[in-house]
Amino acid sequence: MEADQLNLQETLVNKTNDHDSFIRDIQDNLPSSSIYVFFLSIFLAQAWVVYITLYNSRVFGLIITVIINKFVKYGHIKFGSFSFSVLSGKIMLRDFHYITEDFSVRIQYGWIIFKWWQKYIPKDLNEDLSHMETRVQMFLDGFQVHVYNKTGTYDRLDKLFGGTADLSDLVEEVTPAKNNSGLSNVNWRDLIPVIKVEMSSGRIIFGNHLVPHSLIFSFEDGHFTYTTKPASTPFDQFMHDAIGKADNFKLMFVQSNKYTGPLDEAPRYMGEGFIVLQTRKIDVHFYMDEPGIVPYEPESVELADGETVVRRTYPCLGMDVKCGKNTDINYGPWVDKQRELLWKFFYPADYQDMVPTEEAKPGEYRNYKKFEFMINLMQTSTVDILFTKDSETQAIHMGTGQGSYIEVTVPWVTSPEGYTTTVHGQLLLVDATTSLQYRSLVECETFEFTVKAFYPITWNGHQDWTCDFIACKTTVCLIFEHKHFFTDLINDWSVKTVPDIYHFVPYTWTINLQIKEFELILLTNEYNWIDTSSHQPENAHIAFCGDLI
Template sequence: MDASKNNTFLNFNDLDSFLNEHNSNVIWLLVATILSCGWIIYLTYYNSRNIGLFLTLIINRFYKDGYIHIGSFSFSVLSGKVMFRDVYYINQDMSIRIQDGFLIFRWWKMYNPKQKQHDPKAETRLYLTVNGFEFHVYNRTDLYAGLQETFGLEPTLLTSRKDEDECLLCSVNISTEGPEPASSWRSLIPVVKLNISTGRLAFGNHHLPQTLCVNFEDAFLTYATKPPSSHLDQYMHIVKGSLENVRVMLVPSPRYLGLQNDEPPRLMGEGFVVMQSNDVDIYYYQDEPGRSVVCTVDQWICDVLGPPAAPASWRRPDGRKL
């Protein structure tokens, strides 16, 4: 039997003759169409999810203070748009969850490095839209660790608060920003606009009978900065905006197993409504403190009073006075 007949793989000559006999243009068109459809399906449904999976693995490998999950992530350089879905951050004190959203950075806007940093009418280069936002605070580890140290109890938390009472006297060196606005990120992004659709704030855990919840449907917020109220601070954070359909409620904790002696007077839907309003205006401001350098007591005494002088009665081993 001929050895060539036992070979199941076609060589180049056989493949060329086969394509010539069966109209190779149609076959190559069919192959290109199938590959193009497969690539389009991958980019549409799977590419953003794979990028989110890789980002989740990379971020959690280097970040150890919590867990960050990104369901899908995609971006467009031409429009400056970043889209994300199923994002949440969890640590031992709080959790932040976002159903989906997108961020637009308007890189095409003209950048003037000499513009005022505190101008609320400056260009808005950063715009963020979030849907299904949830912020839940269920623990305060730093506060509990401080109480344990104050009363001398054995630490039972995962992390303990750093000892900040070692230095009784401190010398403060205020570090203010230079007069050149180009050295600050606030000259590039002076104003940030945030739009939240269907948000929820929760404060409580399963050890408490009730959890305080703040629900709202639409929030339009604007973040900017202005000069500080004190010359020791760097600048002041300003957040202005409005909320729609706000409801503040006390909701029964799902896994609470203790006794509940004080029942709410009435329940509406999820829980007892404490406050309800169709429109709420927000005006929040906070100073950014100046940076300080903390030293020990001995170092502070040496810097202020100078090195201590030795008494005249002190003598060296050779008999000479110090």
């Protein structure tokens, strides 16, 4: 034991001597100015930490901006800051914008995660990939898309009216291009089967300083998922399927900045501008078949009863929108005029006859036939028709029940005669009142409407508009003042100026009104006096009832 203790003491003494000699060697070898080198190294280390923490992503963003703009020929891209992590597969960016002659895209902050560690599993072309794991996930804050011009359309009009373009070139620009995007290579679907995007806030803007008001779509807390599913027909490749939901959705007209022309005041401003549609929660479903090749043999479809029929099918294209609680819709003459101004700016008239769409031939990609849009009101909602009379706002206020819907069908092809756009809808448990002192107007269980607008192939040809209205179990209250009320509404909706020959289009309106199980109530007070008090009004009524009118 004594020998072991002596050995241990000798070892500790040797280590202490070695440590002292090491420090002594450093002190002997360092120059007298080593203190300055010490503080300089500390300063450089701190500067490097500050640079890596605060400025590296900004410098890297500047470098990425310069490199990308060397290769991008259309528009300008800028990254305020850019950073990435290979281990986590994450890319972070800040103050991003992409600006072109026609539109701009801006993102205040965002990140993208690509899960490269997930296994790559090849799938069949027509297999449903919606149940697979998400490989790409995105988060965007302050997302904004601003569409302010259509240079391609105006360039085509300049060539057309200037006479410098070949007519065949113009026809090629007008007719829809064939789908040659090369999506037959479906490896990208196997690599990225599902994409999820989260947005804390977003805005989509249409307009500029040349129009009095811009159209804005705004939402908060958006969640969107993109995937692919089997096509709706066996002759197409697959279906693009995007599902999204958001809170506090608003569709509104806002006065454009730097607009100097005449301004028509809105009937009513609500916050930033005139709100056309707002809802607390909105669900959106967009679907689109990826067109396949037209077969050389006739298409055969097997029905549910087993019968096989030969008929032409088309890829589907549509969007379904569901509005939740606190849904308000505001429309009227002023909104319709602003819509017309935006439409004329982004889709100016070329005064040319439309070119009929040719049916796709065998071996070519199939064409879409129509675009179907449907909006469903899932909860009790309000619809207001606003107009002005002598600078005073008048309104028709309607309350609708759960289950009301509006469906719009827009043709994607043009026949030799033209095309027809259809708007169909049904409002349930309608309760309509006016802004007059006597507010009662209409109550009905269901109100169904169908509007068909036929546009001929000639730009100024005769248009035919057909409106069908069907009301069931209806109670109508009429007074003489309603005549002046609706006259003012029609006058405000009508154009007060005489159109010139370059804008005049003849049209015919056919209105069909059918009321089932109706009750018409008229006031029969003495001396035509009406009690408009809100509580227990004292009025005499006479009712006319019938089964059909």
